[in-house]
Amino acid sequence: MHLDSSDGPVRLDVAAVVVDCDGLLMDSESVWLQMVEQWLAEHGECDQDAYDFLGLSVDDTALRLLEAAGCSAGGDSIAAGELVAALSARYSGLLTAAVRPMPGARELIASLAGTVPIAVASNGSRQDVTRLLDQAGILAMVETVCTIEDVVRGKPAPDIYEAALRRLDVDPMRAVALEDSPHGASAARAAGLTVVGVNPDPTIEIAAHHRLGALDQISVIEPGRVAQGWSR
Structure with a gap:
């Protein structure tokens, strides 16, 4: 695998690739952000940014949203389990055929599929993740999909990364x-993988x-x- 990074070209001797789904393979992260922003707006003002919830599971998101709502006088007393169910249903409903692969995602997976095994590791539900990947024509090109379930x-x-490996x-x-x-x-770094961060926003620290x-x-x-050897 060759990386055209800002620090110069990098070659990695790769035995497997594990990829995220939302925001990496599929342009579905904007849907998640929109949903979180709406919930925060509906439940009062507090010092919380929707971007703080990127990459979290729906369970962790629900807990943090409840904490955020508690920062205001109008905090909601809804139980965490009820909020998880409500968020999951709302997100699944927002995911439509309009959600497209990220630029270059399908092409990259197609090129990798002929050389190394690929796994998808996502905090999303199996139903949502497999539906998105199938719509994009990516699902059939990966060996396995690991989700929050x-x-x-x-x-x-x-x-999730340990399960995928x-x-x-x-x-x-x-x-x-x-x-x-x-x-x-x-998560990936804690599991011991070499991590390639892919995000056009330089203000987001990865x-x-x-x-x-x-x-x-x-x-x-x-x-x-x-090249022989391993570059980290």
């Missing part, structure tokens, strides 16, 4: 994670080993041309 803890805990039977030191959010990058602005800065090198 497969683990006890979502990102930023490393559980077990399914692929690959050592984390030989795997690369592609992530666009701080929470996702923290704990990545390598930082890119777009997926088209990643290319696949034929196995015989990959």
Whole structure:
């Protein structure tokens, strides 16, 4: 794998690639942000930004939203479990065929699929993630999809990445994670993967080993041309 990073070209000897879904493969993160922003607006003013919820599971999002609502006099007493169900239903309803793959996502996965095993690791529900990937023509090109139903803890805990690597039977030191959010990058890094952060917004800090602005800065090198060794 070749990275055209801001620090110069980087070559990685890759045995497996684990990728996030929302905001990395699919342009669905804007839907999530819109939903969170609406909820915050409906439940009073507090010192909370919707971007703070990027990459979190719906369970963790619900808990933090309730904490945010408690910052105002109009805080809602809705139970966390009820909010999880409400958020999940609202998000699933907002996901339509209008959600498109991120630029270069389908092409990158297609090029990787012929060289290394690929897993998707997402805090989303299996129903939502597989539906999005299937609509985009990506689902059939990956070996496995790990979602929040497969683990006890979502990102930023490393559980989803650890589950994906077990399914692929690959050592984390030989795997690369592609992530666009701080929470996702923290999860992958805690699991021992080399993290490539892909986000065009330089103000969003991502704990990545390598930082890119777009997926088209990643290319696949034929196995015989990959440099020996591991670059982190």
